[in-house]
Amino acid sequence: MRCAEPKLLLVAALAALLAACGGTGTVRPTPSSQPAAEEPAPEEAEPEPEPEKEDPEGRSEAAVKLMRIGKTDEAIEAFRSLTQDFPGFSGPYTNLGILYAGREQREAAIGALSQAIQLNPENKVALNLLAIQYVESGNFERAEQSWLQALTVDPGYAAAHLNLGMLYERNLGRPQAAITQYRAYQSAMGGDALQVDVWVAEIEAATTTGGNAQAVPAMPSLETEQ
Template sequence: MFHSTKSPFFQNHEAGPATPGGMRSSLRRLAVSLAVSAALGSTAVMAQADPYADVNRLVRAGQLNEALAKTDQYLATKPADPQMRFLKGVILTESGKTSEAIAAFLSLTQDYPELPEPYNNLAVLYAGQSQFDKARAALEMAIRTNPSYATAHENLGDVYAKLASQAYSKALQLDAGNTGAAPKLSLIRSLFSADSRSAQAEKVAAAPATSAAPPAPAVAAAPATPVAPATPAATGGAGQADVESAVQKWAQAWSNKSMPDYLGAYAPSFTPTGGQARSDWEAERRARIVPRQRINVEVNDLDVAVNGDRATARFRQVYTSDTLNVTSLKTLDLVRSGNRWLIVKESTGS
């Protein structure tokens, strides 16, 4: 089940159309950087939201032609704006204009190679055309750009599974008596069949409520992995406040480009995602942070859960610099080390 982001700024929303071969493409929306209403779940909000909010309202109302006209009007005066260009790609995708959507996202990867979301959406569109080698290459670029981009990792797993399915099918065509390929192919097909049923269930659960009351799916925002109830001492105000303070200090160190404080917020046991060596990760972070003229990192809607000496912090991260404005969902897993809380795992996206 492939997941696309509706902008670097759309959060989970609804399932999309089925892709060839029975594989379902569930389109996950990250709220347009400047605006999606709370009815879509967690959203990302940035300054100067009006043009994005107008387009978002039209998209949510299903007025895609009007939304596309708005994006074209905006881009006529600000053709380089990455958020609006991304949103145009999303509208083209929703309108079934796949070739134009691919061109829009491909152009974004060329002009803003540091953004992983356009690569991810390219992969979803390629997968919808059964171009799985192209999808794999696009997802590998997304992960190289942001190793903690969880959605891209999940999608890459799906692409590998589809490629494996094709390879096993070919093996059976060439050798009908192959006793090893058949059960493997059956396993993969059953996996995606289960995914499809799960996606349909999620779609039904996420249907908008007909009344004004908040929809029940808000409950589904709880962590997928159950966490044992913490003791009152572990979840007390002091423990939670200490974690919140650690997260804010991490963001402030990043904003100040204070590399000793920023890197010091990560525990010695922190291992970057994607198998990257710690030394390489630190060098990459320095290269991304130090040259910027200005950086501001805001932590919004911070939600902290403490369980003994471990904690999880979930929030909306608003990153702005002299070259880029991006809002995303961020999760930090932390452990207590003496009187400090240090990051052991960092992930972006769903």
């Protein structure tokens, strides 16, 4: 069902943000036919040094690691500390918004994401996440404004096109506007959006001949994570 899509997009956005902030993964070694050499006993690992107070990048990376391992309280405290020491940075507020949204603390999430956008009006990730929070609180007009602003920043932002299309179809009763956004999403995805083809066909069938056309059979559900 499409009602779960905004939640999925929020999870996808979080995964993308963590990937962007966290570096590359470990490459698996290639299997070898040679016998393994005897390795010395591993030494006890030394604890990682705490990043310097005036090192925002190092502190941000440490906070993202806390997000990854589920230490939400510690991550929130780390990002709050960053907002106090570096009040002009948009990123820590975006991450706070993600953490608050994950806890369903909607007002706190909206406040953090709004601050992120105030500091950086071109923060399309924050704009997308803020719009999702507005939808969940029933403020559809503000959600539309946030997604339109995100698309002003990046006209090819696929997540914003998809979410805006769903908003127009499900909440604002604007089927033609929904089709426009779904088509834009398909274009941004390079045509790889079969589920959206079904949605467009359903809308067109419902609006043809006054809504008396036969409904298009639903296709199997496809994964929609970005």
